[in-house]
Amino acid sequence: MEAVLRNVACTVELLAVAAHSGVVSQWDEQTVSRAFHWATYCEHIYIRFHSNPVIRGVLEKQLQLTNHSLKEALPEYNEVSFWDLGRCQNLLLLWMLNNSALPISIMKMLFETRVSANNINSDYEDVRGLCSQLIQCRSACKVLHHLLGLPTVGAEAQVQGEMLMERLGFVLSQNGDSRWAEDFLSSVLQEFEGAAQHLCPVIAAALLTTTDSAAQTASQNFLLDWLQSQHGVLQHMCSALPSKLLADLAKKHQKFRDAFCKLLKKWASEMEYRINEGRKRRMSCRH
Template identity: 25%
Template sequence: MAGKMRSLLDNLDQFVEVLALSRSDHVQDWDILHVQRAFEWGTYFQHVHHRFMANKPLRNTIEAHLGAKNQELARCMKNYHHVGFDHLDKGRSILAVSLLQNNALPDHLLKYISERIQNSDPTAGDSRCLTHVISQKAASELLSSLPLLASKELLEPLDNPVLMTQAELLQSSLEGRLRVSEDDQKAFVVSEILGRIPKPHVYHLIVTILLSKEVLDTEQKKLLPDLFLDWVLTNNDLSVGLFMNVRCPVLAKLSFMSSKFRNVYWDHLVKVGKSMEQEVTCGKWVSNHFKLSINELLDRYKHLMKGPEDVKDFVLTKLRTLKRQDGDYDVPGISIWTDLLIEIHQT
Protein backbone atom coordinates (compact mmCIF):
# COMPACT_ATOMS: atom_id res chain seq x y z
CA MET A 1 0.00 0.00 0.00
CA ALA A 2 2.89 2.35 0.82
CA GLY A 3 4.33 1.87 -2.66
CA LYS A 4 0.97 2.58 -4.31
CA MET A 5 0.47 5.71 -2.20
CA ARG A 6 3.95 6.92 -3.11
CA SER A 7 3.15 6.44 -6.77
CA LEU A 8 -0.18 8.27 -6.39
CA LEU A 9 1.52 11.22 -4.68
CA ASP A 10 4.18 11.40 -7.41
CA ASN A 11 1.42 11.48 -10.02
CA LEU A 12 -0.38 14.12 -7.97
CA ASP A 13 2.73 16.30 -8.07
CA GLN A 14 2.72 16.10 -11.85
CA PHE A 15 -0.97 17.00 -12.10
CA VAL A 16 -0.61 19.99 -9.76
CA GLU A 17 2.33 21.17 -11.89
CA VAL A 18 0.20 20.76 -15.02
CA LEU A 19 -2.56 22.92 -13.48
CA ALA A 20 0.01 25.58 -12.63
CA LEU A 21 1.53 25.50 -16.12
CA SER A 22 -1.94 25.74 -17.71
CA ARG A 23 -2.06 29.35 -16.47
CA SER A 24 1.41 30.21 -17.79
CA ASP A 25 3.01 31.07 -21.13
CA HIS A 26 4.30 27.47 -21.34
CA VAL A 27 1.03 26.40 -22.95
CA GLN A 28 2.22 27.96 -26.21
CA ASP A 29 4.56 24.95 -26.50
CA TRP A 30 1.83 22.37 -25.81
CA ASP A 31 0.26 20.15 -28.45
CA ILE A 32 -2.97 18.15 -28.51
CA LEU A 33 -1.27 15.19 -26.83
CA HIS A 34 -0.28 17.39 -23.87
CA VAL A 35 -3.88 18.57 -23.50
CA GLN A 36 -5.30 15.03 -23.80
CA ARG A 37 -3.00 13.76 -21.06
CA ALA A 38 -3.83 16.73 -18.85
CA PHE A 39 -7.55 15.96 -19.08
CA GLU A 40 -6.84 12.27 -18.42
CA TRP A 41 -5.00 13.27 -15.24
CA GLY A 42 -8.06 15.36 -14.31
CA THR A 43 -10.36 12.35 -14.74
CA TYR A 44 -8.01 10.12 -12.75
CA PHE A 45 -7.81 12.48 -9.78
CA GLN A 46 -11.56 12.99 -9.84
CA HIS A 47 -11.79 9.25 -9.13
CA VAL A 48 -9.12 9.62 -6.43
CA HIS A 49 -11.21 12.31 -4.76
CA HIS A 50 -14.33 10.15 -4.78
CA ARG A 51 -12.43 7.14 -3.51
CA PHE A 52 -10.64 8.78 -0.58
CA MET A 53 -12.95 11.61 0.44
CA ALA A 54 -14.43 9.52 3.28
CA ASN A 55 -11.11 7.89 4.23
CA LYS A 56 -9.78 10.39 6.73
CA PRO A 57 -6.21 9.03 7.20
CA LEU A 58 -5.52 8.78 3.45
CA ARG A 59 -7.26 12.09 2.76
CA ASN A 60 -5.10 13.77 5.41
CA THR A 61 -1.99 12.31 3.78
CA ILE A 62 -3.01 13.70 0.39
CA GLU A 63 -3.93 17.10 1.84
CA ALA A 64 -0.60 17.34 3.69
CA HIS A 65 1.25 16.45 0.49
CA LEU A 66 -0.71 19.06 -1.45
CA GLY A 67 0.14 21.67 1.17
CA ALA A 68 3.86 21.01 0.80
CA LYS A 69 3.61 21.05 -3.01
CA ASN A 70 1.66 24.32 -2.94
CA GLN A 71 4.36 25.95 -0.82
CA GLU A 72 7.05 24.72 -3.20
CA LEU A 73 5.32 26.05 -6.32
CA ALA A 74 4.24 29.33 -4.67
CA ARG A 75 7.91 30.12 -4.01
CA CYS A 76 8.83 29.91 -7.69
CA MET A 77 5.60 30.99 -9.45
CA LYS A 78 3.99 34.42 -9.23
CA ASN A 79 0.25 34.48 -8.41
CA TYR A 80 0.20 30.73 -7.91
CA HIS A 81 -3.27 29.20 -7.34
CA HIS A 82 -3.22 26.73 -4.43
CA VAL A 83 -4.76 23.30 -5.02
CA GLY A 84 -6.68 21.59 -2.22
CA PHE A 85 -8.14 18.11 -1.92
CA ASP A 86 -11.64 19.26 -2.94
CA HIS A 87 -10.19 20.86 -6.08
CA LEU A 88 -9.39 17.36 -7.35
CA ASP A 89 -13.11 16.71 -7.85
CA LYS A 90 -13.25 19.57 -10.37
CA GLY A 91 -9.73 19.30 -11.73
CA ARG A 92 -10.93 18.99 -15.34
CA SER A 93 -13.07 22.10 -14.99
CA ILE A 94 -10.19 24.06 -13.42
CA LEU A 95 -7.93 22.91 -16.25
CA ALA A 96 -10.49 23.90 -18.90
CA VAL A 97 -11.06 27.36 -17.45
CA SER A 98 -7.32 27.98 -17.02
CA LEU A 99 -6.52 27.01 -20.60
CA LEU A 100 -9.43 28.86 -22.19
CA GLN A 101 -8.62 32.05 -20.28
CA ASN A 102 -4.92 31.84 -21.15
CA ASN A 103 -4.09 34.21 -24.00
CA ALA A 104 -0.93 32.20 -24.73
CA LEU A 105 -2.96 29.11 -25.72
CA PRO A 106 -2.51 28.42 -29.49
CA ASP A 107 -5.65 28.79 -31.60
CA HIS A 108 -5.71 25.14 -32.68
CA LEU A 109 -5.71 24.03 -29.01
CA LEU A 110 -8.45 26.52 -28.17
CA LYS A 111 -10.55 25.03 -30.96
CA TYR A 112 -9.73 21.47 -29.86
CA ILE A 113 -10.69 22.10 -26.22
CA SER A 114 -13.89 23.93 -27.19
CA GLU A 115 -15.01 21.12 -29.49
CA ARG A 116 -14.06 18.50 -26.91
CA ILE A 117 -16.18 20.11 -24.21
CA GLN A 118 -19.08 20.96 -26.52
CA ASN A 119 -19.32 17.29 -27.49
CA SER A 120 -19.38 16.19 -23.84
CA ASP A 121 -22.33 15.89 -21.48
CA PRO A 122 -24.02 19.35 -21.42
CA THR A 123 -24.69 18.99 -17.70
CA ALA A 124 -21.05 18.29 -16.93
CA GLY A 125 -18.88 20.84 -15.17
CA ASP A 126 -16.55 21.18 -18.17
CA SER A 127 -19.41 22.21 -20.42
CA ARG A 128 -20.70 24.75 -17.91
CA CYS A 129 -17.18 26.17 -17.59
CA LEU A 130 -16.90 26.55 -21.34
CA THR A 131 -20.17 28.47 -21.51
CA HIS A 132 -19.03 30.73 -18.70
CA VAL A 133 -15.61 31.43 -20.22
CA ILE A 134 -16.99 32.07 -23.70
CA SER A 135 -19.50 34.59 -22.31
CA GLN A 136 -16.74 36.37 -20.39
CA LYS A 137 -14.50 36.49 -23.47
CA ALA A 138 -17.35 37.92 -25.52
CA ALA A 139 -18.01 40.59 -22.91
CA SER A 140 -14.31 41.53 -22.78
CA GLU A 141 -14.05 41.74 -26.56
CA LEU A 142 -17.17 43.90 -26.79
CA LEU A 143 -15.86 46.13 -24.02
CA SER A 144 -12.55 46.69 -25.81
CA SER A 145 -14.29 47.26 -29.17
CA LEU A 146 -16.44 50.15 -27.93
CA PRO A 147 -14.97 53.61 -28.61
CA LEU A 148 -13.03 55.26 -25.83
CA LEU A 149 -14.50 58.51 -24.59
CA ALA A 150 -13.08 61.96 -24.13
CA SER A 151 -12.79 61.13 -20.43
CA LYS A 152 -11.98 64.58 -19.07
CA GLU A 153 -15.29 65.88 -20.39
CA LEU A 154 -17.34 63.46 -18.30
CA LEU A 155 -19.10 65.51 -15.65
CA GLU A 156 -21.76 62.95 -14.71
CA PRO A 157 -20.81 59.37 -15.68
CA LEU A 158 -24.27 57.94 -15.01
CA ASP A 159 -25.77 60.21 -17.68
CA ASN A 160 -23.50 58.86 -20.41
CA PRO A 161 -25.12 55.84 -22.15
CA VAL A 162 -21.91 54.61 -23.82
CA LEU A 163 -19.94 54.71 -20.59
CA MET A 164 -22.81 53.04 -18.73
CA THR A 165 -22.88 50.20 -21.28
CA GLN A 166 -19.15 49.68 -20.98
CA ALA A 167 -19.34 49.76 -17.19
CA GLU A 168 -22.14 47.18 -17.15
CA LEU A 169 -20.10 44.86 -19.39
CA LEU A 170 -17.05 45.25 -17.18
CA GLN A 171 -19.09 44.66 -14.04
CA SER A 172 -20.70 41.53 -15.51
CA SER A 173 -17.33 40.19 -16.61
CA LEU A 174 -15.78 40.80 -13.18
CA GLU A 175 -18.68 39.26 -11.29
CA GLY A 176 -18.49 36.14 -13.47
CA ARG A 177 -14.77 35.74 -12.84
CA LEU A 178 -15.13 36.39 -9.11
CA ARG A 179 -17.81 33.71 -8.74
CA VAL A 180 -15.38 31.02 -9.88
CA SER A 181 -12.30 32.44 -8.12
CA GLU A 182 -10.91 31.51 -4.73
CA ASP A 183 -11.05 34.25 -2.09
CA ASP A 184 -7.28 34.75 -2.12
CA GLN A 185 -7.31 35.20 -5.91
CA LYS A 186 -10.09 37.79 -6.22
CA ALA A 187 -7.79 40.81 -5.93
CA PHE A 188 -5.52 39.34 -8.61
CA VAL A 189 -8.51 38.77 -10.94
CA VAL A 190 -9.60 42.40 -10.59
CA SER A 191 -6.04 43.66 -11.12
CA GLU A 192 -5.60 41.44 -14.18
CA ILE A 193 -8.80 42.65 -15.88
CA LEU A 194 -8.53 46.34 -14.98
CA GLY A 195 -4.85 46.39 -15.92
CA ARG A 196 -5.75 45.59 -19.54
CA ILE A 197 -8.05 48.62 -19.92
CA PRO A 198 -6.38 51.82 -21.19
CA LYS A 199 -5.90 54.72 -18.82
CA PRO A 200 -7.55 57.10 -18.05
CA HIS A 201 -10.63 55.28 -19.38
CA VAL A 202 -10.43 52.59 -16.71
CA TYR A 203 -10.83 55.23 -14.00
CA HIS A 204 -14.17 56.38 -15.41
CA LEU A 205 -15.43 52.81 -15.73
CA ILE A 206 -14.59 52.18 -12.07
CA VAL A 207 -16.22 55.43 -10.98
CA THR A 208 -19.37 54.65 -12.97
CA ILE A 209 -19.73 51.24 -11.32
CA LEU A 210 -19.07 52.68 -7.85
CA LEU A 211 -21.65 55.43 -8.32
CA SER A 212 -24.31 53.03 -9.57
CA LYS A 213 -26.99 52.34 -6.96
CA GLU A 214 -27.16 48.74 -8.19
CA VAL A 215 -23.66 48.05 -6.92
CA LEU A 216 -25.03 46.88 -3.56
CA ASP A 217 -27.68 44.48 -4.89
CA THR A 218 -25.76 41.20 -4.65
CA GLU A 219 -22.94 39.71 -2.62
CA GLN A 220 -20.52 39.87 -5.56
CA LYS A 221 -21.47 43.51 -6.18
CA LYS A 222 -20.89 44.34 -2.52
CA LEU A 223 -17.38 42.97 -2.94
CA LEU A 224 -16.55 45.06 -6.03
CA PRO A 225 -16.22 48.49 -4.35
CA ASP A 226 -13.57 47.23 -1.91
CA LEU A 227 -11.65 45.42 -4.65
CA PHE A 228 -11.78 48.49 -6.90
CA LEU A 229 -10.63 50.80 -4.13
CA ASP A 230 -7.85 48.43 -3.11
CA TRP A 231 -6.62 48.27 -6.71
CA VAL A 232 -6.59 52.04 -7.15
CA LEU A 233 -5.78 53.34 -3.69
CA THR A 234 -2.90 51.00 -2.81
CA ASN A 235 -0.95 52.10 -5.90
CA ASN A 236 0.20 55.72 -5.84
CA ASP A 237 0.41 56.08 -9.62
CA LEU A 238 -3.11 54.72 -10.09
CA SER A 239 -4.64 56.84 -7.34
CA VAL A 240 -2.99 60.02 -8.62
CA GLY A 241 -4.15 59.11 -12.12
CA LEU A 242 -7.73 58.76 -10.92
CA PHE A 243 -7.65 61.99 -8.89
CA MET A 244 -6.19 63.97 -11.80
CA ASN A 245 -8.49 62.59 -14.52
CA VAL A 246 -11.89 62.45 -12.82
CA ARG A 247 -13.89 65.63 -12.26
CA CYS A 248 -13.93 66.99 -8.71
CA PRO A 249 -17.76 66.74 -8.29
CA VAL A 250 -17.48 63.00 -8.99
CA LEU A 251 -14.53 62.61 -6.61
CA ALA A 252 -16.55 64.44 -3.96
CA LYS A 253 -19.48 62.02 -4.42
CA LEU A 254 -17.16 59.06 -3.91
CA SER A 255 -15.76 60.74 -0.80
CA PHE A 256 -19.29 61.05 0.59
CA MET A 257 -19.89 57.34 -0.08
CA SER A 258 -16.62 55.90 1.25
CA SER A 259 -14.48 57.09 4.17
CA LYS A 260 -11.68 54.90 2.81
CA PHE A 261 -11.74 56.78 -0.49
CA ARG A 262 -12.10 60.13 1.29
CA ASN A 263 -9.00 59.55 3.43
CA VAL A 264 -6.77 58.70 0.48
CA TYR A 265 -8.23 61.53 -1.60
CA TRP A 266 -7.59 63.91 1.26
CA ASP A 267 -3.97 62.78 1.54
CA HIS A 268 -3.58 63.51 -2.16
CA LEU A 269 -5.03 67.02 -1.80
CA VAL A 270 -2.68 67.70 1.12
CA LYS A 271 0.31 66.60 -0.99
CA VAL A 272 -0.80 68.95 -3.75
CA GLY A 273 -1.16 71.80 -1.26
CA LYS A 274 2.22 71.19 0.34
CA SER A 275 3.85 71.14 -3.10
CA MET A 276 2.63 74.68 -3.85
CA GLU A 277 4.79 77.74 -3.38
CA GLN A 278 4.19 81.42 -3.88
CA GLU A 279 5.21 82.56 -7.36
CA VAL A 280 6.85 85.96 -6.79
CA THR A 281 6.06 87.33 -10.24
CA CYS A 282 2.31 86.70 -10.07
CA GLY A 283 1.69 86.32 -6.33
CA LYS A 284 -0.14 83.01 -6.81
CA TRP A 285 0.36 79.57 -5.37
CA VAL A 286 1.80 77.17 -7.98
CA SER A 287 2.99 73.55 -7.92
CA ASN A 288 5.97 72.17 -9.81
CA HIS A 289 4.87 68.57 -9.13
CA PHE A 290 1.16 68.50 -9.94
CA LYS A 291 -0.69 69.93 -12.96
CA LEU A 292 -3.25 71.59 -10.75
CA SER A 293 -3.75 75.32 -10.21
CA ILE A 294 -4.65 76.87 -6.87
CA ASN A 295 -8.16 77.56 -8.19
CA GLU A 296 -8.59 73.90 -9.20
CA LEU A 297 -7.34 72.78 -5.78
CA LEU A 298 -9.74 75.17 -4.08
CA ASP A 299 -12.56 73.84 -6.24
CA ARG A 300 -11.92 70.33 -4.92
CA TYR A 301 -12.19 71.52 -1.33
CA LYS A 302 -15.34 73.47 -2.08
CA HIS A 303 -17.05 70.40 -3.54
CA LEU A 304 -16.17 68.42 -0.43
CA MET A 305 -17.80 71.18 1.62
CA LYS A 306 -21.07 70.54 -0.24
CA GLY A 307 -21.34 67.13 1.39
CA PRO A 308 -22.84 65.87 4.67
CA GLU A 309 -22.02 67.61 7.94
CA ASP A 310 -19.49 64.97 8.96
CA VAL A 311 -17.54 65.56 5.73
CA LYS A 312 -17.65 69.35 6.21
CA ASP A 313 -16.36 68.94 9.77
CA PHE A 314 -13.67 66.58 8.49
CA VAL A 315 -12.43 69.12 5.91
CA LEU A 316 -12.48 72.14 8.25
CA THR A 317 -10.82 70.26 11.12
CA LYS A 318 -8.04 68.98 8.87
CA LEU A 319 -7.44 72.40 7.25
CA ARG A 320 -7.32 74.16 10.62
CA THR A 321 -4.81 71.59 11.87
CA LEU A 322 -2.63 72.16 8.79
CA LYS A 323 -2.92 75.93 9.30
CA ARG A 324 -1.71 75.63 12.92
CA GLN A 325 1.16 73.37 11.88
CA ASP A 326 2.17 75.95 9.26
CA GLY A 327 2.40 78.82 11.79
CA ASP A 328 -1.29 79.60 12.33
CA TYR A 329 -1.11 82.79 10.28
CA ASP A 330 -4.31 84.80 9.74
CA VAL A 331 -2.78 87.09 7.13
CA PRO A 332 -3.33 85.89 3.53
CA GLY A 333 -0.40 85.07 1.26
CA ILE A 334 1.84 83.42 3.88
CA SER A 335 0.31 79.95 4.28
CA ILE A 336 -1.67 78.14 1.61
CA TRP A 337 -3.88 76.58 4.30
CA THR A 338 -4.79 80.06 5.59
CA ASP A 339 -5.66 81.17 2.07
CA LEU A 340 -7.78 78.07 1.42
CA LEU A 341 -9.70 78.54 4.67
CA ILE A 342 -10.34 82.21 3.88
CA GLU A 343 -11.71 81.32 0.45
CA ILE A 344 -13.88 78.53 1.85
CA HIS A 345 -15.37 80.78 4.53
CA GLN A 346 -16.13 83.44 1.93
CA THR A 347 -18.07 80.97 -0.22
Protein backbone atom coordinates (compact mmCIF):
# COMPACT_ATOMS: atom_id res chain seq x y z
CA MET A 1 0.00 0.00 0.00
CA GLU A 2 2.90 2.31 0.68
CA ALA A 3 4.02 1.93 -2.93
CA VAL A 4 0.52 2.81 -4.16
CA LEU A 5 0.40 5.93 -2.00
CA ARG A 6 3.85 6.97 -3.18
CA ASN A 7 2.91 6.46 -6.84
CA VAL A 8 -0.32 8.42 -6.49
CA ALA A 9 1.49 11.28 -4.75
CA CYS A 10 4.17 11.37 -7.43
CA THR A 11 1.55 11.40 -10.19
CA VAL A 12 -0.28 14.32 -8.57
CA GLU A 13 3.04 16.16 -8.40
CA LEU A 14 3.51 15.34 -12.08
CA LEU A 15 0.12 16.93 -12.84
CA ALA A 16 1.24 20.08 -11.03
CA VAL A 17 4.43 20.21 -13.09
CA ALA A 18 2.45 19.71 -16.31
CA ALA A 19 0.16 22.60 -15.41
CA HIS A 20 2.47 25.19 -13.89
CA SER A 21 6.14 24.44 -14.52
CA GLY A 22 8.35 25.60 -17.36
CA VAL A 23 10.07 22.21 -17.15
CA VAL A 24 7.58 20.93 -19.75
CA SER A 25 9.51 22.93 -22.35
CA GLN A 26 12.11 20.11 -22.15
CA TRP A 27 9.63 17.26 -22.46
CA ASP A 28 9.83 14.90 -25.42
CA GLU A 29 7.47 12.22 -26.70
CA GLN A 30 8.76 9.56 -24.35
CA THR A 31 8.39 11.85 -21.32
CA VAL A 32 4.80 12.64 -22.27
CA SER A 33 4.09 8.94 -22.83
CA ARG A 34 5.43 8.10 -19.38
CA ALA A 35 3.28 10.85 -17.87
CA PHE A 36 0.16 9.36 -19.43
CA HIS A 37 1.25 5.92 -18.26
CA TRP A 38 1.11 7.14 -14.65
CA ALA A 39 -2.15 8.97 -15.25
CA THR A 40 -3.61 5.67 -16.49
CA TYR A 41 -2.23 3.99 -13.35
CA CYS A 42 -4.17 6.43 -11.15
CA GLU A 43 -7.36 5.74 -13.10
CA HIS A 44 -6.90 2.03 -12.42
CA ILE A 45 -6.42 2.81 -8.71
CA TYR A 46 -9.66 4.78 -8.70
CA ILE A 47 -11.59 1.98 -10.44
CA ARG A 48 -10.21 -0.62 -8.05
CA PHE A 49 -10.70 1.20 -4.73
CA HIS A 50 -13.48 3.80 -5.18
CA SER A 51 -16.00 1.46 -3.54
CA ASN A 52 -13.67 0.48 -0.67
CA PRO A 53 -14.23 3.05 2.11
CA VAL A 54 -11.13 2.08 4.12
CA ILE A 55 -8.58 2.27 1.29
CA ARG A 56 -10.35 5.25 -0.23
CA GLY A 57 -9.97 7.06 3.08
CA VAL A 58 -6.23 6.33 3.14
CA LEU A 59 -5.85 7.60 -0.44
CA GLU A 60 -7.84 10.76 0.31
CA LYS A 61 -5.61 11.49 3.30
CA GLN A 62 -2.52 11.11 1.09
CA LEU A 63 -4.08 13.46 -1.48
CA GLN A 64 -4.71 16.06 1.23
CA LEU A 65 -1.06 15.97 2.28
CA THR A 66 0.19 16.17 -1.30
CA ASN A 67 -2.23 18.96 -2.19
CA HIS A 68 -1.18 20.96 0.86
CA SER A 69 2.54 20.79 0.03
CA LEU A 70 1.90 21.63 -3.63
CA LYS A 71 -0.33 24.57 -2.71
CA GLU A 72 2.46 26.02 -0.58
CA ALA A 73 4.92 25.71 -3.47
CA LEU A 74 2.47 26.76 -6.21
CA PRO A 75 -0.26 29.19 -5.05
CA GLU A 76 -2.08 28.82 -8.40
CA TYR A 77 -2.24 25.04 -8.04
CA ASN A 78 -5.70 23.40 -8.25
CA GLU A 79 -6.15 20.59 -5.78
CA VAL A 80 -6.69 17.04 -7.04
CA SER A 81 -9.48 15.07 -5.40
CA PHE A 82 -9.99 11.33 -5.22
CA TRP A 83 -12.70 11.68 -7.89
CA ASP A 84 -10.14 13.41 -10.14
CA LEU A 85 -8.05 10.25 -10.14
CA GLY A 86 -10.76 8.67 -12.27
CA ARG A 87 -10.14 11.23 -15.03
CA CYS A 88 -6.43 11.66 -14.55
CA GLN A 89 -5.56 11.41 -18.27
CA ASN A 90 -8.03 14.15 -19.13
CA LEU A 91 -6.60 16.39 -16.42
CA LEU A 92 -3.06 15.79 -17.60
CA LEU A 93 -3.96 16.59 -21.20
CA LEU A 94 -5.91 19.72 -20.30
CA TRP A 95 -3.29 21.10 -17.93
CA MET A 96 -0.47 20.37 -20.37
CA LEU A 97 -2.22 22.20 -23.22
CA ASN A 98 -2.88 25.17 -20.93
CA ASN A 99 0.81 25.45 -20.07
CA SER A 100 2.32 28.05 -22.42
CA ALA A 101 5.74 26.39 -22.00
CA LEU A 102 4.58 23.22 -23.76
CA PRO A 103 6.71 22.81 -26.91
CA ILE A 104 5.00 23.16 -30.28
CA SER A 105 6.52 19.80 -31.26
CA ILE A 106 4.60 18.08 -28.45
CA MET A 107 1.37 19.86 -29.42
CA LYS A 108 1.77 18.68 -33.02
CA MET A 109 2.38 15.15 -31.80
CA LEU A 110 -0.76 15.22 -29.63
CA PHE A 111 -2.85 16.56 -32.52
CA GLU A 112 -1.34 14.22 -35.09
CA THR A 113 -3.95 12.70 -37.40
CA ARG A 114 -1.78 10.22 -39.28
CA VAL A 115 -0.16 7.10 -37.87
CA SER A 116 3.59 7.60 -37.75
CA ALA A 117 6.09 4.90 -38.55
CA ASN A 118 8.38 6.41 -35.93
CA ASN A 119 6.16 5.70 -32.95
CA ILE A 120 8.26 4.80 -29.95
CA ASN A 121 8.37 1.15 -28.99
CA SER A 122 8.17 1.01 -25.22
CA ASP A 123 6.00 -0.11 -22.34
CA TYR A 124 4.46 3.36 -22.11
CA GLU A 125 1.34 4.84 -23.66
CA ASP A 126 1.13 5.73 -27.36
CA VAL A 127 -0.13 9.31 -27.14
CA ARG A 128 0.19 10.34 -30.79
CA GLY A 129 -3.10 11.74 -32.01
CA LEU A 130 -4.60 11.76 -28.52
CA CYS A 131 -6.17 15.18 -29.08
CA SER A 132 -7.47 14.12 -32.48
CA GLN A 133 -9.25 11.21 -30.81
CA LEU A 134 -10.71 13.62 -28.29
CA ILE A 135 -11.86 15.93 -31.08
CA GLN A 136 -13.58 13.01 -32.82
CA CYS A 137 -15.43 12.06 -29.65
CA ARG A 138 -16.49 15.63 -28.93
CA SER A 139 -17.49 16.06 -32.57
CA ALA A 140 -19.76 13.05 -32.29
CA CYS A 141 -21.35 14.62 -29.22
CA LYS A 142 -21.87 17.84 -31.13
CA VAL A 143 -23.53 15.98 -34.00
CA LEU A 144 -25.87 14.13 -31.66
CA HIS A 145 -26.63 17.35 -29.78
CA HIS A 146 -27.46 19.27 -32.94
CA LEU A 147 -29.41 16.66 -34.89
CA LEU A 148 -32.07 19.22 -35.72
CA GLY A 149 -29.60 21.76 -36.99
CA LEU A 150 -25.87 21.25 -37.42
CA PRO A 151 -23.54 24.26 -37.13
CA THR A 152 -22.59 25.69 -40.52
CA VAL A 153 -18.90 25.13 -39.87
CA GLY A 154 -19.29 21.44 -39.06
CA ALA A 155 -18.91 19.64 -35.76
CA GLU A 156 -15.15 18.95 -35.95
CA ALA A 157 -14.32 22.56 -36.85
CA GLN A 158 -16.55 23.77 -34.02
CA VAL A 159 -14.67 21.63 -31.48
CA GLN A 160 -11.29 22.77 -32.82
CA GLY A 161 -12.48 26.39 -32.76
CA GLU A 162 -13.46 26.11 -29.12
CA MET A 163 -10.08 24.56 -28.28
CA LEU A 164 -8.33 27.35 -30.19
CA MET A 165 -10.19 29.96 -28.12
CA GLU A 166 -9.39 28.19 -24.86
CA ARG A 167 -5.69 27.97 -25.66
CA LEU A 168 -5.47 31.55 -26.96
CA GLY A 169 -7.30 32.85 -23.89
CA PHE A 170 -4.88 31.06 -21.59
CA VAL A 171 -1.81 32.39 -23.43
CA LEU A 172 -3.17 35.95 -23.28
CA SER A 173 -3.93 35.64 -19.56
CA GLN A 174 -0.50 34.27 -18.69
CA ASN A 175 1.69 36.68 -20.64
CA GLY A 176 1.40 40.45 -20.82
CA ASP A 177 3.43 40.44 -24.03
CA SER A 178 1.13 39.86 -27.01
CA ARG A 179 4.02 38.32 -28.95
CA TRP A 180 3.39 35.04 -27.12
CA ALA A 181 -0.14 34.92 -28.51
CA GLU A 182 1.09 35.94 -31.97
CA ASP A 183 3.67 33.14 -31.89
CA PHE A 184 0.95 30.68 -30.91
CA LEU A 185 -1.31 31.74 -33.80
CA SER A 186 1.64 31.63 -36.17
CA SER A 187 2.30 28.04 -35.09
CA VAL A 188 -1.35 27.20 -35.75
CA LEU A 189 -1.07 28.76 -39.22
CA GLN A 190 2.12 26.78 -39.86
CA GLU A 191 0.43 23.57 -38.73
CA PHE A 192 -2.35 24.12 -41.31
CA GLU A 193 0.08 25.17 -44.05
CA GLY A 194 -1.18 23.86 -47.37
CA ALA A 195 -4.58 23.06 -45.86
CA ALA A 196 -6.23 26.46 -45.60
CA GLN A 197 -9.57 24.88 -46.44
CA HIS A 198 -9.45 23.22 -43.01
CA LEU A 199 -8.08 26.23 -41.12
CA CYS A 200 -10.72 28.73 -42.30
CA PRO A 201 -13.72 26.89 -40.78
CA VAL A 202 -11.79 26.51 -37.51
CA ILE A 203 -11.13 30.27 -37.33
CA ALA A 204 -14.77 30.97 -38.22
CA ALA A 205 -15.94 28.59 -35.47
CA ALA A 206 -13.62 30.28 -32.97
CA LEU A 207 -15.03 33.71 -33.85
CA LEU A 208 -18.60 32.41 -33.59
CA THR A 209 -18.03 30.80 -30.19
CA THR A 210 -20.49 32.22 -27.69
CA THR A 211 -18.73 34.83 -25.56
CA ASP A 212 -19.68 34.58 -21.90
CA SER A 213 -16.76 36.50 -20.44
CA ALA A 214 -14.64 39.56 -21.02
CA ALA A 215 -11.58 37.33 -21.44
CA GLN A 216 -13.22 35.39 -24.27
CA THR A 217 -14.26 38.62 -25.98
CA ALA A 218 -10.67 39.85 -25.71
CA SER A 219 -9.43 36.60 -27.27
CA GLN A 220 -11.78 36.99 -30.23
CA ASN A 221 -10.72 40.62 -30.70
CA PHE A 222 -7.08 39.57 -30.68
CA LEU A 223 -7.82 36.83 -33.23
CA LEU A 224 -9.61 39.38 -35.45
CA ASP A 225 -6.67 41.79 -35.29
CA TRP A 226 -4.27 38.97 -36.15
CA LEU A 227 -6.51 37.83 -38.99
CA GLN A 228 -6.47 41.29 -40.56
CA SER A 229 -2.67 41.18 -40.56
CA GLN A 230 -2.76 37.82 -42.36
CA HIS A 231 -4.16 39.02 -45.69
CA GLY A 232 -3.77 35.65 -47.38
CA VAL A 233 -5.80 33.83 -44.72
CA LEU A 234 -8.48 36.54 -44.63
CA GLN A 235 -8.80 36.53 -48.41
CA HIS A 236 -9.06 32.74 -48.51
CA MET A 237 -11.73 32.80 -45.79
CA CYS A 238 -13.83 35.34 -47.66
CA SER A 239 -13.58 33.41 -50.92
CA ALA A 240 -13.93 29.87 -49.59
CA LEU A 241 -16.45 30.02 -46.74
CA PRO A 242 -20.22 29.80 -47.43
CA SER A 243 -21.96 33.16 -47.78
CA LYS A 244 -24.23 32.42 -44.82
CA LEU A 245 -21.22 31.80 -42.59
CA LEU A 246 -19.59 35.04 -43.77
CA ALA A 247 -22.85 36.86 -43.06
CA ASP A 248 -22.93 35.42 -39.53
CA LEU A 249 -19.34 36.57 -38.93
CA ALA A 250 -20.06 40.05 -40.32
CA LYS A 251 -23.18 40.31 -38.18
CA LYS A 252 -21.35 39.38 -34.98
CA HIS A 253 -18.06 41.24 -35.45
CA GLN A 254 -17.74 44.83 -36.67
CA LYS A 255 -14.02 44.30 -37.34
CA PHE A 256 -14.72 41.36 -39.62
CA ARG A 257 -17.51 43.25 -41.37
CA ASP A 258 -15.21 46.20 -42.10
CA ALA A 259 -12.40 43.94 -43.35
CA PHE A 260 -14.82 41.90 -45.49
CA CYS A 261 -16.35 45.01 -47.08
CA LYS A 262 -12.90 46.44 -47.77
CA LEU A 263 -11.88 43.19 -49.47
CA LEU A 264 -15.07 43.13 -51.55
CA LYS A 265 -14.40 46.69 -52.74
CA LYS A 266 -10.86 45.68 -53.68
CA TRP A 267 -12.11 42.71 -55.66
CA ALA A 268 -14.71 44.87 -57.39
CA SER A 269 -12.07 47.44 -58.42
CA GLU A 270 -9.96 44.66 -59.98
CA MET A 271 -12.78 43.20 -62.06
CA GLU A 272 -12.72 43.63 -65.83
CA TYR A 273 -15.52 43.16 -68.29
CA ARG A 274 -14.26 41.68 -71.54
CA ILE A 275 -16.88 41.87 -74.26
CA ASN A 276 -15.30 39.31 -76.57
CA GLU A 277 -14.98 36.69 -73.88
CA GLY A 278 -18.51 37.42 -72.75
CA ARG A 279 -19.84 36.79 -76.23
CA LYS A 280 -17.93 33.55 -76.48
CA ARG A 281 -19.45 32.34 -73.24
CA ARG A 282 -22.96 33.16 -74.38
CA MET A 283 -22.41 31.48 -77.74
CA SER A 284 -21.10 28.32 -76.11
CA CYS A 285 -24.10 28.27 -73.80
CA ARG A 286 -26.47 28.43 -76.76
CA HIS A 287 -24.80 25.44 -78.36
